[in-house]
Amino acid sequence: MIAISVEWQKIRKLELTYVALILGAIIPIVKFVPFLFQDVAVVEGEISYSIFESSISQNIGNFVLFILFIYIVIAASRIAQVDHKNNCWQLIETQPVSRFQIYIAKYAILLFLSLWCITSYFISNMMFSLLDYFVHPDPAKMVSIDIIWMLKTYLRVFVTILGIAALQLCLAVIFSGFLWSFLIGILGLILNLYFLNAGENFLYSPYNSLSFFKASGDIRGLEHFISFSEQVSVFWTIVFLVVGYFWYSRKGFTNAFMKNKSKILVSGVSLAIFSGIFFILKKPKSYISKGVGVTVKGSIKATFAVDSMHIYSEEFHKKLGVVPIKNNQFSWTTSEKLPLDSYILEFGGKKLSIFMGNGDVVDLNIQCNETEQKIFFKSNRKAEPFYQAKLEYDNGLESFGFNFYSVLDRENPTNDPTEFYKVAQEDWTDNLKKIDHYINPENEGLSDEYKEYRKQLLAIRYFAEIDKYKKLSPLSIADKGDSKEFVDELNTYAKKPGRLLSKDDIYLQYRLDQLLTAKESVSNRDSILFVKLDQLPKGVDKDRLLAKHLGQNIELKKDSASRNHIFTSQIHKIENKDYKNMLYSRLKQINLSQKGAPFPDLLLMDDRGNEVKLSKYKDKYVVIDLWATWCSPCRKVRPIFDTRSFQYAYNSEIQFISISIDENKSKWMNYLKTTPSHIPQYWLPNADKLMDQYKIEGIPRFMIIDPEGKIFNLNTPFPGDDNFVDILDKLKKY
Template sequence: MKKLMTAINIEWLKTKGLGLSYISVILGALIPLLGFVPGFFMSEMVVEGKLPYSVFEDAIGGDAIQSFTFFILLLFIIIAANRIAQTDHKNNGWQLMETQPLSRFNLYFSKYIVLLVLSFICVASYFGFNIVLAIADYYIHPDPAKQLHFDTLWMIQTFVRICMTLLGIAALQLCISVIFPGFIWSFLIGVLGLASNITSLVQKKSFFFNPYSSLYEFWKAPEVRNLNNFISHSEYMSLFWTVVFLTLGYFWYSRKGFKNAFLKNKKRIFISAASLIIGAGFLYLFQKPKAYQSDGRGITIKGKLETDLKIDSVHVYSKEFHKKIGSAAVKNNMFSWVTTQPLPLDEYILQMGNKKLDIVMGSGDWFDYEIKLNGTEMISYVKSNRKADQVYKNTESSFGNEFAYTLERQNYNNDPKTFYETAESDWKDNKRILDHFADAENNALSEDYKVYRKQLMAIEYLNEINNYRKMTSWNDPKFAAPPSFVKELNENIQKPGPLLSKNDNYLQYKLDQLLSDKDQASNPDSILFIKIGKMAKGISRDQLLTKHLSKTMELQTDSLTRNKLFATEISNISNNDYKAMLYAKIEEINRSQKGSVFPDLILLNNQDKKSPLSKYKGKYVVIDFWATWCGPCKQIRPVFETRSHQYRYADNIQFISISLDQDKSKWQNYLKTKTSNVPQYWLTDAQQFMNKYKIQSIPRFIIVDPEGKIFNFNTPFPDEDNFIEILDKLKKY
């Protein structure tokens, strides 16, 4: 050990004149400086209602840490490894090893240690500059959401992950720099490694034989809170490549060449071949995705809440019909729900107050959440045995960028050959991604979820083929899809599972299948009601009829026709859940359609004086529903004010603004600093109103006519031309 320390000291002295320490600090500071310094000289908009966050974690994590690790750190390791090795190349160190008082192992390993120390300095520089600049930004741009909260455990875990991820890359680059005396080869191989990782990002595929892929794996999941274990697949692979390239580099270095190291005699050839086979075997085992593991019969969901809201319980609902599955009391901001009830793989909802999280789960699953939320935002981190399924659900879609762009732009409406070639190529790529998908911890998709997603993917391609035929021609055979492609897609949906059978895309596909080409060209809506009516009673018929009736009711503009259609078809639904869904649907449509009576809302002004909405009866009332925590609401308010001023001489038009804030004092305080010429009100029963009218997001603009009836329930935004066209027409009435 003493001799190794001596060797390390000697190697460190050699780097003194190379300026590597300075380069490591400068490169570590590069991203923090580029990210913070320009912003110091610009104003920063304070967004009310934003979740409190640590300025340190915000600066170090996210996109910045991905870019630093993926690009900057790799660049530094390439430079440093080459410069360290070049000293020996220039001084003919290989030939003079026998004259050194230290072993060859100490000589080689000390170079690796020095390279690691320099790399760690670069990482420390990145962390240090971010911390200092984040503190400066905290005081230069004060914001109630910013906190000087230092999570030591998070810092240590993140720092350790980066350092472990670079171990294998450092061993590889040192090995290359020792083998090739010139700078160019080590640099080109390093750039090739970077290019391979960029290819992985584009193709969403990790190449198992690529030593640089640990950087790609880190890129996919830089946040330690989102990992089941903070030492994950990228770190384990880095350790594997460390052993491989330290061994390879040492023997090449100590025996002065590849032939002497591995092919000098039969014994060395045998040992080299055996080592290669064993290494390949370990690589295969390490890279093989870990299969989904059920944790037993029941389900466990636990977690920690960080919130200023009063939440006394967390509820679990089925996504379909919103049926309550269970609930857990919140004590000391912690909750735990355990059930031994067998539940099928399905989509569920975890609800806290008015915030929801979608979950894919089934019997045998466990989830451990860390959730931060307030009235505006929610951020969640999860650990789970079904993590890969959650990641795929949240990040992957059925279509690639090229085909999605083709659908959006309708580029090939007159070129069916190119359209179908693009679709088929896209299908193969996305099927490959699904078949080989693993999350950042190398967890594979569960088989049941993979089957469902492949079926759903096939359905979505079939639906787009049908849509293409509707836009082009049902009768011209040149617009028909290649039979082999359609056959392959259909083969994937021969046995639809429970999840697929109730999916909207699948139901639309089944409806399209009921229609012949001739039916598509005539009156498909009426024909579908007839054909569905001839089906045998059961859940399948109920699902199809519910889907088609719901869609048809939405398209009907005449309430008498809509209600008559509903009354005719509702008796054909057997399932009570689907019946209830349709009753709620028609009530929602009728309630919000043009001509329906709008409720006489009880409003409070900023002096706490009550005013009914009916005080404006006799005028068209243009209402802006907003809240102080809503960023887009506050951005559009100046335009709403401008429009109010623009139509100030229209005696039959009145602009008003209604706040949906839960806390009236926040609204009142906001008005003290932001005066307005538009009458301002606060709605006392905002949540009830939003639930009744299914208002999911704001800002929302509604126009009520002079009789207190709905004139336009989804009015365009004030900055849109359609808004002006509507108001100009109202002036004439």
């Protein structure tokens, strides 16, 4: 405490506390102040949220990676400069406390200043968000806070910067000038940004813990709130405190580590120990099965009544179980060995796709209302594409490298086939490494089964690109030794497809393409394919390919007669009941939605509470805007829809109407009071029936019903599109 008091007296006039306060408040000021005196539209249907938690978590990754980091670099350099300038470093033996206490005191002062900056960030966000709450009232905003969440988040930030603080203090002690320690720190920041943009992890950089912190997200979705970024930070803290202290106390590198044989030996042993610990620490956590069967559990907080959750397979929508929800909690366990695949959770009209298989435990924290949902999840298979993690994963692993695409995009890709294969093989090797070494922010790797599937899928994609290249090239390159080795390597992955690959659309399309020669692919392709598929041996593999091809054909036919004809000629060749039922369902849906099919005479309710049937507008083309008050895009497009109705007001054969699918009728009524429209407004009770019948998955949706009450266009372009005008201009011709 004496040492800390002395060190504090040394740096008291540097005004570092004020700098900490200012830097901590920068992001909240920039985020809130410019908008305090502006009108902000209320987003209807938004999930209720804590204004404090939202403001703190929204930019905490950027705060730690940029603002807090820069402050630590500056503060560490300024603390060390006091000793460098006053020659205190050379006089440490005259101090009344030990050298170790002096060095730790400097580190403690740096941590205290960092905590001051972190506290400023938290408090500034809370103050400005509270002010914003009163200036811009919103029903979704809540003045509440989860104290446990706050403490854990605060602690995570603090532990994450321990290693960076130890490193920057060490550098500031080593270099007498301010510039070098500052430049090295900035170089570390640049490295972080480079590897973040490249979608890679450079674990050997001590600065990388900040990148992991930024990528790991909210603590509610972490397996452990002290996660990999914090573990790495603690390791670097020990390393650089040891290095910095010995360098400081021995007044140089040679005296500290290389003065005599014993020191060299101790230094070598210490280096080996630290290297071993780091090797163990950085080793990705491999997938671990939790036993037989699957467990799905968690909590759900909804603004509507939810008493159960249904679990289905995604491929054929087979029900696997029904989970009761009691006191907002649910838990489902099956001893059945579920194959690794995508599954659907349905609750209260909501759907959630999850990726799981035998031996998995999934823990979900779901918050939702009628329009939105937020999901935090924990799983032993978290590194694989599961809900929001899927996008992050796909961006990193499913893409081909830039070099390969640059070859394909050249004006004359046929000129140098050797270069094409060279770059393709390099890119293939790079992508294999990405799959093998992929880790998520919690240092979790992929399961062997999933790695194999991704490699097989990658091989199929390369085969597809190579076939495309061959078709573009007049040169015969199949016999080239360099290409043969590459193709053989791809074949090792593609020859024996696993379960996931064998039903993948990309793989099935590739298999269909492979059945045809170059000449057959441009002449009567579909008929030839049916003949060749008929020659394949019976089994699920044939059924998948035939179902894929038949499904594509019935979707391309423009009339039900030709569609039904080709369907009946091929459906009996499929033996698998699931694929048969799927195709029957698809045919029914296509026929139901085609032009000229009868459209139901909807029973609607107007804004005065009167029941009105859609047939009221018989003998007119009815242009329908299907919308809801909670749908932001719907509200944005409504004025354009109104404008179009004025544009065609002269045409007595066209009638614009608007149909709300709101579950809550009163919300629709209240919205009309504040935002009136000259277009007839209706509300559709039990709208789910219509949405399910026509597989309408999103709104706004625009439809045109003809004068006979039949479908003219069930998926009309948006009213702002030129095609919308073209379609309406041609109506008088029908």
